[in-house]
Amino acid sequence: MSLAVEDLSVRFAGAVVLRGVSLTAAIGERVGLVGPNGAGKTTLLDAVGGFVTPATGSVRLDGRRLTGLAPDVVARAGVARAFQTPRVFARLTVEANVRAGRALDPRPWLAFVGLDARRRDLAGALTPGEARRLELARALAGDPRLLLLDEPFGGLTSAETEAMAALVERGSAGRTTLLVEHKLGVITRLCTRVVVLHLGAKIFDGPAGGLRGDPGVLAAYLGGQSAACAPP
Amino acid sequence: MTGRISFGQQGFFVIGAYAAGLATALYGAPLVGGIAVGGAVAALGGALFAWPMARAHGLAFAAATLAFGELVRVGLLAFHFQVPIGPDLVGPAGPDGFRGIRRLFTSGTSLDAYAAAILGALAATILLTATLLRSRWGEALRMIGEDETLAAAAGVRVRSLQVAVLAGAGGLAGIGGGLFAHYATYVEPGHADVMLGVHSLAYAFIGGLGTPLGPPIGVVLDIGVLESVRFLAGYRMIIFGGLVVLFLIWRPRGLLDEATVHRLRRHRHPRPA
Numbered sequence A: 001m002s003l004a005v006e007d008l009s010v011r012f013a014g015a016v017v018l019r020g021v022s023l024t025a026a027i028g029e030r031v032g033l034v035g036p037n038g039a040g041k042t043t044l045l046d047a048v049g050g051f052v053t054p055a056t057g058s059v060r061l062d063g064r065r066l067t068g069l070a071p072d073v074v075a076r077a078g079v080a081r082a083f084q085t086p087r088v089f090a091r092l093t094v095e096a097n098v099r100a101g102r103a104l105d106p107r108p109w110l111a112f113v114g115l116d117a118r119r120r121d122l123a124g125a126l127t128p129g130e131a132r133r134l135e136l137a138r139a140l141a142g143d144p145r146l147l148l149l150d151e152p153f154g155g156l157t158s159a160e161t162e163a164m165a166a167l168v169e170r171g172s173a174g175r176t177t178l179l180v181e182h183k184l185g186v187i188t189r190l191c192t193r194v195v196v197l198h199l200g201a202k203i204f205d206g207p208a209g210g211l212r213g214d215p216g217v218l219a220a221y222l223g224g225q226s227a228a229c230a231p232p
Numbered sequence B: 001m002t003g004r005i006s007f008g009q010q011g012f013f014v015i016g017a018y019a020a021g022l023a024t025a026l027y028g029a030p031l032v033g034g035i036a037v038g039g040a041v042a043a044l045g046g047a048l049f050a051w052p053m054a055r056a057h058g059l060a061f062a063a064a065t066l067a068f069g070e071l072v073r074v075g076l077l078a079f080h081f082q083v084p085i086g087p088d089l090v091g092p093a094g095p096d097g098f099r100g101i102r103r104l105f106t107s108g109t110s111l112d113a114y115a116a117a118i119l120g121a122l123a124a125t126i127l128l129t130a131t132l133l134r135s136r137w138g139e140a141l142r143m144i145g146e147d148e149t150l151a152a153a154a155g156v157r158v159r160s161l162q163v164a165v166l167a168g169a170g171g172l173a174g175i176g177g178g179l180f181a182h183y184a185t186y187v188e189p190g191h192a193d194v195m196l197g198v199h200s201l202a203y204a205f206i207g208g209l210g211t212p213l214g215p216p217i218g219v220v221l222d223i224g225v226l227e228s229v230r231f232l233a234g235y236r237m238i239i240f241g242g243l244v245v246l247f248l249i250w251r252p253r254g255l256l257d258e259a260t261v262h263r264l265r266r267h268r269h270p271r272p273a
Helices: A043-051 A071-076 A094-099 A107-113 A128-141 A158-171 A185-189 A216-224 A224-227 B011-026 B031-053 B058-078 B110-134 B136-146 B148-153 B158-184 B194-205 B212-230 B230-250 B257-269
Strands: A005-011 A015-025 A030-034 A057-063 A077-082 A144-152 A176-180 A193-198 A201-207 B083-085 B088-092
Touching: A005 A043, A015 A043, A015 A057, A015 A176, A015 A193, A015 A201, A030 A185, A030 A224, A043 A071, A043 A077, A043 A144, A043 A176, A057 B088, A071 B088, A071 B148, A077 A128, A077 A176, A094 A107, A094 A128, A094 B136, A107 A128, A107 A158, A128 A144, A128 A158, A144 B011, A158 A185, A201 A216, B011 B031, B011 B058, B011 B083, B011 B158, B031 B058, B031 B158, B058 B194, B110 B136, B110 B158, B136 B148, B136 B158, B148 B158, B194 B212, B194 B230, B212 B230
Parallel strands: A030 A176, A030 A193, A077 A144, A144 A176
Antiparallel strands: A005 A015, A005 A057, A193 A201, B083 B088
């Protein structure tokens, strides 16, 4: 097993935002993480990436305990992160963003995401769609074992979403991936398994195909009474 | 460079000045050795300050550096360590400062040679900064300056680099202090006045943040304007304050910021058609 999250709880100022969540992901497996706003998806990625210290539980990657380590240590352990709002180093060039202080050649990754022509531009001049691709290139350039992608299709047009989905599919091949996304079509296309969070707790963990018929998931998305209205 | 604003550089400047003076005047160190000791002690001070403060950001960090500068100034007011050398008592004497730092004048070094050495040190600093900024380490420092969380997510050793930068900045200020103390032959707690820290910040804000030539340009503009309106006496500080405010509104990252340098580079090496 590549990623093992056990009994993870996170509290912010007394409020419990993640309640004893456990999940596993095999090497190379893409796991979709879905749920309504406020379900705790980003907090789970933050806890795995070391940006939040959990109150209980543990995170292990290939057997190595990551819980309590600083984010830069977690990153060097093989975890790469793309954020919900695209974040780039605006005052650095596009190629410097991909290199990110590491001894690597950024050009293959820029070619991969189609930004090679813009490699010497400042990243602050990129469009939001280009910034998303740059984030993906930076995440992949470190050859991570675990990819944490937080809504990488947010704000993209249909065509851009299609192109980005193809990039995620190719780029994450062979890497364990946690993919947070609201667009269920993309999730079912890219992920073999889906975990649903609701109010900080895990309410579903199974194949992507079983998502739409699960009464608990329908209730979480559509309200408590809606499960009864769900098609058989 | 790393996005932290320090109001305490004057503290490192004076630590370097006192340490260099002690090394040459009391312990007979050669001029260059004494100034190097001043830089090393100030760098150590920077590292010791940085380690617990590395997690502080924005206003908290700025306030802590201001407190550090004042702590150094007040501490030196109480620092007495005089020893008899010949007919004189030499060494720090609290509010009276540290007089008799005469190694420059007893070593036979001419003032012209000393001025050339100071210019050489400035050129070396600019060259070192330019080389650093072009390196992977410089890239990492600029990443920290722009977005610390994102830099950490990319695996940059944020805390270690912040400590290294503060130690380096302290060391440079300390070398400056040592050079000043040996030229002036004395240094006093008043040299750690907060206005020196404010000016050192203004140099970067006026000249340009994140570029090696920015702060020297800021020094020329700041000192040039202040000296050219000396007839206004105390009122010239209003001009200094106004200049800083204008720059903060008009060019918040100074005259020669990273974007301007990037544009100049692109102008020299246009994108192939």
